[in-house]
Amino acid sequence: MQTPEAQPSPLELGPWIRHAERRLAEAGVDSPRADAELLAGHVLGxxxxxxxxxxxxxxxxxxDDVTRLDExxxxxxxxVxxxxxxxxxxxRQSLLHVGPGVFLPRPETEDVAGLAVDALLESSRRAPQHSVVAVDLCTGSGAIAAALADEVPAAVVHAVELDAEAARWAAANLERRGVALHLEDARTALPGLTGQADVVVSNPxxxxxxxxxxxxxAAQDPALALYGGGADGMQMPTAIITTAARxxxxxxxxxxEHDETQGDTVALALEHTGMFTxxxxxxxxxxxxxxxxxxRIGSPGPEQHPVDGRMSA
Structure with a gap:
């Protein structure tokens, strides 16, 4: 009588995490322990x-879990x-869907979103009768717009993205939050909102x-979301400043948000518009x-009603 083939013994989670941590550290991953635990959490739910x-x-x-974890x-x-x-x-407080084809949110962008959230809350407190309006230019996955919608529920939030692949991820994250997503060029976007936004934020x-x-x-982020144009990378940021002023x-x-080498250049670009203080x-x-x-300083643009709708493209 043939003896049944022995099944491999299950591996304990603790030793697998230590093994994974060592392997990821050898591969140069910045946070090997955290990544090992997050992979395990993903498989185990x-x-x-x-x-x-x-x-x-x-x-x-x-x-089966060991096989999936090792993969x-x-x-x-x-x-990857x-x-x-x-x-x-x-x-921040928002769970987002992401994947290939969209720029992955970075921790430093959470600080930028926090500044926008604080300003939007301030606008809401100063004029409670006014429906506060926020615009996220170059939204990518929709991370900043999602934070605005989640943390300032009373706000009307618009998100602008030119790339169709990125916009698909943004739609998955923003439609259920009531954010209006616009498949447009940030340099000319939202003419119907001229002079009406309380907050404009961008990670261009x-x-x-x-x-x-x-x-x-970062090599797997889309180039369209990375390179700003020109030797100093300032073509797109300068255009975003013009749109924000409008x-x-x-x-x-x-x-x-900008590169660490661009702070002075961004400040000069804002000054040169004559529209910011x-x-x-x-x-x-x-x-x-x-x-x-x-x-923003200066006179408002022509009175127009904010763009309604959950998504336009």
Missing amino acids: VSRGRVASLAVMGHSLPP LLASRAAR PLQHLTGQVIF PYVPDGRIPPQAE LLRPGGFFVM RITGHADLAGRPRSTSAR
């Missing part, structure tokens, strides 16, 4: 905190972005031509100048 608890308790992994680990070690493997990312393409981003994962009402708030640079958590804000 639990939070990262729960993964840590299960590992301490000696949780065993079925063979994901190999991809992450090859520097973690978010592409899990299909999601947490941005700004990387100087020819510069290779230091992170291996869209904002007097006293409206503008904030834009209170120009202020902001550093990221590493102390690098990564965004600039300003307030």
Whole structure:
């Protein structure tokens, strides 16, 4: 009588995480422990905190889970972005769907979104009878617009994206939040909102031509979302400043992310419009100048009603 073939023994979660951490560290991943735990949480369908608890308790992994985990680990070690493997990312308080074809939100952009959220809340408090309006130019995955909608529910939020592939991800993230998504060029977008926005925020393409981003994962971001045009990368940021000046009402708030080398250039571009005051640079958590804000001055544009609708394209 033939003896049945022995099945492989389940692997414990704790040893797998330690193995994955070592492999990811050898591959140059910045946060190997966190990524290992997040991959495990994705496969097990639990939070990262729960993964840590299960590992301490000696949780065993079925063979199918081990196979799936090893496949994901190999991809992450090859520097496939973690978010592409899990299909999601947490941005401030918002859970977003992401994947190939869209720029992945970065931690420094959360600071930019926070400045926009604070300004929108301030506008709402100062004029409670006024329906506050926000515009996110070059929305990409919709991360900033989602944060505005989630954290300032009373706001009317518009998001603008030119790339059709990125707009598909934005639609998945924004339609259920009631954000109006516009498939338009940010340089000419939303003529019907001239002079009506309380807040305009943007994380535009700004990387100087020819510069290779230091992170291996960034090579998988679409070039359209990275390069701002020109040796200094300022063509698109300068155009965004012009659009913001057109869209904002007097006293409206503008904030834009930029490269750490562009702070002075952005401030000069804002000054040269003659339409902004209170120009202020902001550093990221590493102390690098990564965004600039300003307030709109001057006369409002012609009175028009805000664009309605959940999505236009």
